Amino acid sequence: MATTKHSKQRDAIRNFLISRKDHPTAEVVYANVSKEFPNISLGTVYRNLSFLVDNGQAVKVPCDDGSVHFDGNVMPHYHFQCTECGAIIDLDFNDSKPEKALVSAASNQFDGIIEGSVSFFYGKCPKCSKKQK
Template identity: 40%
Template sequence: MTKTRYSKQRELIYENLKARCDHPTAEIIYTELKKDNPSLSLGTVYRNLNFLADAKMIRKLDVGQTIVHFDADLSAHHHFICNECQQVYDIFYNDEIISNDAQRQTDHRIEKTDLVFSGTCKNCLKN
C-alpha cells in the first residue's frame, strides 16, 4: 500500500478487489463486505476506491455507463462491455498497430491507449 495512514477498511476493500476478476462496482463490494463488517458504509467504500485509484493501485473504469467499475489488474489490457447484461470482461490485445497508426495522425505524444469494446457477450448470445 502507499505511504499513508493504515486503514483496515481500505485494506479489506483492496484485498476484496484484488481477489476478483469481475470488475465490480462500489455497491457490489460494499454488499459483499458489509456481511462481515456491519460498521462499513457505502461512502467509505467509495472514498477508499477513489483513494486507491488516485494512488494508481487500481483502475477506475469508465466504460460508457453511468456506473463506475473497478479493476485491480494493472497489467496492459482492455475491456469489453456487454450491452445486454452490462458485464465487463478483460481483453488482452496488443494495440501497438492502433497506437502507432494514431501517433502518425497527431502531433501529440500518445502514452497510453484504453480501448473499450462493446457488443453482446457469449452468455447473452446463448439466450
C-alpha cells in the same frame, strides 16, 4: 510528501477487487466488504476506491450506462462490455502488438506524446449470445 495511514478497510477493498474478474461497482464492493467490516459506510468505500484509483492500485471503468465499475488489475488491458447484460470482461491479448499498433497509428496523427490507450469493445457476451441462438 504526505504519508498515508494504513487502513485495514482499504486493504479489504483492494483484496476484494483483486480477487474479482467481474469489475464490481462501489455498491457491490460495499455489500461484500461490509460482511467483514459491518460498520463501514458506502462513503468510506467510495473514498477508498478513489484513493486506490488515484494511487494506481485500481482502475475506474466508466460504462455507457452511467455506472462506474472498478478493476483490481492495473496492468494495461482492454475491456468488453455486454450490451445485453452489462457484464464487463477483460480482454487480454497474448502480446502487446495490437496495443503498440494502435498507439503507433494514433501517434502518426498526433504531435504530442501518447503514453497509453484505453479501448472498450461492445457487443454480446458468450452467455447472452447463446441465448439468442
